[in-house]
Amino acid sequence: MLLGFKQQFKEKILDGTKIHTIREDPNNRWQAGKLIHMATGIRSTKFNCFKETTCISTQRIFMTYAWGDIIEITVGDKYLFGGYEREKFAINDGFEKWDDFFEWFYPLIKSNPEQCYSGKLIHWTDFRY
Secondary structure (H helix, E strand, O other): OEEEOOHHHHHHHHOOOOOEEEEOOOOOOOOOOOEEEEEEOOOOOOOEEEEEEEOOEEEEEEEEEOOOOOEEEEEOOEEEOHHHHHHHHHHHOOOOOHHHHHHHHHHHHHHOOOOEEEEEEEEOOOOOO
């Protein structure tokens, strides 16, 4: 299945820094064993499938805005508590630091009437939370 990425994540995927991605999956399409075609420029003349791999597993993810610069994150049954855990999570998702992750997901959370984001963490490595 095709999985689109912004150009900024391509090198981090290829060098192994970005080890998962967060996606909405209302139809439960992403499951272990599915082939992943990682690409940039989807639906454009700049389409580039830069890596093929397999979905090793998925985990539920739930994020909500608490206050200040806090996005509360739960992966599966694990609550990511503290700055270190959130920073590591952001880096594993391909961001340079927590602030970049926050700027990406905060608008998605705030635009939801329930002030939350629910989706799947798609893994292509053995790492789990």
